Amino acid sequence: MPELPEVEVVRRGLHAHVVGHVVQAVRVTHPRSVRRHAPGADDLVAGLTGRQVAEACRRGKFLWLTFRQRNGKNGWQPTGTALVVHLGMSGQMLVQPASAPLPRHTHIVASLSGDEQLRFVDQRTFGSWTLSPLVSVAGSTVPELVAHIARDPLDPLFDEDAVVALLRRKHSEIKRVLLDQTVISGIGNIYADEALWRAGIHGRRLASSLTKPVLRGVLDAVRAVLADALAAGGTSFDALYVNVNGQSGYFDRSLAVYGRENQPCPRCGASIRREKFANRSSAFCPRCQPPPRARR
DNA sequence: TATATCTCCTGCGGGC
């Protein structure tokens, strides 16, 4: 599933293969993939056609491209609008030759200068493309659609003291808070489980019950697991996550608890357990991560 | 206002 490391791998691919290209044409074949763009598919197509890709950016799991438009004979000027892409659970951004066969579940095709195509492939259609104006928020320029998303742990301006203080005020389970993209962004179910295992904290512990040093340890674990996964090219359980060239990452081979139910904990040997948590699954080591005592 | 739960969606695997 695409979380921060997977989205960053895609961003780097877009930076290398798409920046500088001009969008020649756009075709939307599945309306659900542009459902968040309120003015509709035609408006999105018009907003992209003829624009030159300027930058590929990311915050948390949100990805966006900025553009330039022709300014008479003097060249190009910024448009002030970004294409916000969310991969959802199964979205892929593939850069392929126009002559290559279209993969199944291709929902949007942007033809680029140089006979390449940027293809949005999304089996479960949780992902989307949306145009959004760029705005200035807390010293950064981001699409309006992303303005409510907190900085991620790999952001140079990530304020650990502020996040720890915010976590201390949350009367909710620590895993639930780690998944809240308005508190800290980029973490999904897989890396939340892995980081909590590294920190030795059970996901059902209340964030407000953890001390500052413990919360700093959790954030250190989050940073470490994200960095390790990024170095491995991301996590792939199946063909649902690939980079812009269609290749998978290798971090699934390094996972300690996620997807390892009933297998031994790499640290203590106890059997990894899985339980239902907030409509999804949670994996943990019952010895390294003792559950909290039942609350009344 | 803060927190919890529901909903969207498709492919796969297991059970019958």
Add this chain to the structure above:
DNA sequence: TGCCCGCAGGAGATAT
């Protein structure tokens, strides 16, 4: 073999 059901989960909408 074919059908049905549960599972996977990000984020916005809705409920408490």
